[in-house]
Amino acid sequence: MPIPPDGYVVLALAVAVLLEAVLPLPILPPAAWWGPLVPIALVPAIAGLALEVAAARALAGSGTSTRPNDAPAALVTDGVFRWSRNPFYCGILLLVAGIMIAASLDWGMIVLPFTWLALDRLVIPVEERRLERAFGQTYLDYTARTRRWI
Numbered sequence: 001m002p003i004p005p006d007g008y009v010v011l012a013l014a015v016a017v018l019l020e021a022v023l024p025l026p027i028l029p030p031a032a033w034w035g036p037l038v039p040i041a042l043v044p045a046i047a048g049l050a051l052e053v054a055a056a057r058a059l060a061g062s063g064t065s066t067r068p069n070d071a072p073a074a075l076v077t078d079g080v081f082r083w084s085r086n087p088f089y090c091g092i093l094l095l096v097a098g099i100m101i102a103a104s105l106d107w108g109m110i111v112l113p114f115t116w117l118a119l120d121r122l123v124i125p126v127e128e129r130r131l132e133r134a135f136g137q138t139y140l141d142y143t144a145r146t147r148r149w150i
Helices: 005-022 039-060 086-103 106-145
Strands: none
Touching: 005 086, 005 106, 039 086, 086 106
16 A cells, blocks of 8 residues: 555645635634534534544454454454445544544545545455455455445
């Protein structure tokens, strides 16, 4: 992978902050520590963090790495992996959405779908090929019954 998955997220945050500074959009109310957006932002942020933790526990429990470029030691299909083949990416996108809402980054709401697209088209296919090589038909059966996203 030319850019690690977290790199796309960092890039999205940086672009959103830069665009917000150069050309602010009047969509979200101004950010404040306990302003009106914080309770709203907590919902996706907490859900995303919970997905991340659940996915990490499932992988660690099976003895495989949580690092996307490491060789897989086991195919995890239970826990949150029953509902999504990519709970880590679902979680990070929700967490970042919560951060962007809390920070009132209007551009973040515009940039985030492009981050999802980059993960979907540039990162996940590489990982899927690696998993298919490692687990063959077992992985293909898993992809047939489990969505890529939620």
